Amino acid sequence: MDQNAEQQRIESIASHIESIIELLGEDVSREGLLRTPERAAKALWYLTSGYRTTSDKVVGQALFEHEGSQIVAVKDIEFYSLCEHHVLPFFGTISIGYVPDGKIIGLSKIARIVDVYARRLQVQERFTAQIADEVRRLTGAKGVIAVCSGEHLCMKMRGVEKQHSATSTIHYNGVFDDASLRAEFLSMI
Numbered sequence: 001m002d003q004n005a006e007q008q009r010i011e012s013i014a015s016h017i018e019s020i021i022e023l024l025g026e027d028v029s030r031e032g033l034l035r036t037p038e039r040a041a042k043a044l045w046y047l048t049s050g051y052r053t054t055s056d057k058v059v060g061q062a063l064f065e066h067e068g069s070q071i072v073a074v075k076d077i078e079f080y081s082l083c084e085h086h087v088l089p090f091f092g093t094i095s096i097g098y099v100p101d102g103k104i105i106g107l108s109k110i111a112r113i114v115d116v117y118a119r120r121l122q123v124q125e126r127f128t129a130q131i132a133d134e135v136r137r138l139t140g141a142k143g144v145i146a147v148c149s150g151e152h153l154c155m156k157m158r159g160v161e162k163q164h165s166a167t168s169t170i171h172y173n174g175v176f177d178d179a180s181l182r183a184e185f186l187s188m189i
């Protein structure tokens with residue numbers, strides 16, 4: 001999307017946010033709220049920037065030859081996302097492990113892939129699966145496993161108001177069908 005089109009889109013989002021704030025019962029003309037629609041629109045645009053990029057773009061050329069066949073694990077990558085049911089934040093950490101097949105990926109690139117999928121409207125189950133499957137596709141790994149722990153504000157601030165709950169999800173493919181390999185990964189993290 002070119003910059004003009006992007007600016008127009010953000011302005012349109014801002015005008016909808018202004019209407020929402022008004023419908024909620026606020027005075028949109030009071031000083032503290034004057035630039036709020038624009039700021040909120042920009043924040044939302046950033047938090048959903050995953051729609052406007054791809055993991056291929058963020059990884060680029062950062063794949064390297066590697067002869068080992070042991071698990072490579074990256075632990076506790078922070079993420080911030082928005083739940084697709086309430087458009088409220090959920091956030092936590094995700095740990096990824098993979099068994100390379102001749103290629104490894106730059107470690108920071110795994111974190112960038114996480115952001116590509118976190119910065120969308122998501123459910124944690126799909127988010128976990130997408131990352132595992134994308135890392136496998138990009139590296140050609142023999143298998144990938146992803147374990148995610150998330151706190152959902154839609155559960156904490158509303159609804160059942162459970163303050164201390166966390167949701168865990170796991171997704172694996174390829175050689176991680178083998179339970180002993182999963183156990184090895186889980187002991188690493």
Ligand SMILES: [Zn+2]
Binds near residue numbers: 087154
């Ligand atoms: Zn929700």
